[in-house]
Amino acid sequence: MNFFKRAAALTVAALLAQFTADGTAAAQEVNGLKTAEAFEGIAPEEARSAAIFGEMAKVITHPRCMNCHPVNSGPLQGDERKPHSPPVPRTEDNFGVVAMRCTTCHGEENRPFLGESGSVPGNGHWQLAPASMGWVGLTVPEICAQLKDPERNGGRTMTEVAHHMGHDSLVGWAWTPGEGRTPAPGTWEAFAELAENWIETGAACPG
Numbered sequence: 001m002n003f004f005k006r007a008a009a010l011t012v013a014a015l016l017a018q019f020t021a022d023g024t025a026a027a028q029e030v031n032g033l034k035t036a037e038a039f040e041g042i043a044p045e046e047a048r049s050a051a052i053f054g055e056m057a058k059v060i061t062h063p064r065c066m067n068c069h070p071v072n073s074g075p076l077q078g079d080e081r082k083p084h085s086p087p088v089p090r091t092e093d094n095f096g097v098v099a100m101r102c103t104t105c106h107g108e109e110n111r112p113f114l115g116e117s118g119s120v121p122g123n124g125h126w127q128l129a130p131a132s133m134g135w136v137g138l139t140v141p142e143i144c145a146q147l148k149d150p151e152r153n154g155g156r157t158m159t160e161v162a163h164h165m166g167h168d169s170l171v172g173w174a175w176t177p178g179e180g181r182t183p184a185p186g187t188w189e190a191f192a193e194l195a196e197n198w199i200e201t202g203a204a205c206p207g
Contacts, residue, residue, distance in 0.1 A: 030186050030190050033185040033191065033194075035186075036052065036190075036193045036196075036197040038055075045202060048201050052198040053203075056191065056194050061140065063078070064174035064182075066081060066136055068128055069129045069134055069135040070135075070136045071138075074087060075128050076136070078180075088102075094127050094128040102126045106120065106123070106126040110179075112178075118179055119178035119179040121173070125169075126170065132152045132153075133146070144205035144206065145205055161195070165195040166188075166191075174188070
């Protein structure tokens with residue numbers, strides 16, 4: 001093989017290697033969220049589990065989730081996490097007061113504003129998370145510990161926690177939040193896979 005043929009062969013090989021590397025990198029991160037595959041090389045398993053939860057925290061601490069998990073009396077709204085307007089106090093059933101129930105404004109799906117940009121978010125069971133599940137102001141390790149505590153996670157087993165994260169449509173809404181709101185990072189599928197892997201590896205919390 002002469003010099004030019006060798007150079008051409010090396011160029012093709014380099015391009016193929018780059019394509020493979022780029023493809024692998026793309027498979028390990030989607031829209032700013034690493035997939036479970038990205039953590040396969042971490043050992044021991046406890047460290048891998050904690051690292052996975054750290055990645056999940058990108059979603060959990062995003063406004064799409066935090067706005068419905070306040071620790072005060074009412075929900076937050078918008079990317080700026082402002083107090084809900086109009087003010088809606090928390091009730092025992094986390095569904096609003098008489099004449100101001102969540103479903104008074106929030107329907108089965110997102111609805112565009114009339115005559116201006118933006119939208120009213122909606123889901124079939126739109127409501128506030130119980131106060132025991134409030135996340136605002138907590139650190140990532142504190143949120144992690146709360147999710148593992150049946151007394152503060154709605155009495156769920158870890159399997160049920162994973163099911164909630166991967167199958168509850170209100171959680172899935174975070175990736176299709178309607179005009180005027182930034183979707184949670186990654187995809188719902190990638191987040192659900194991270195949750196499953198977190199639990200399968202021992203549900204360890206970051207230090």
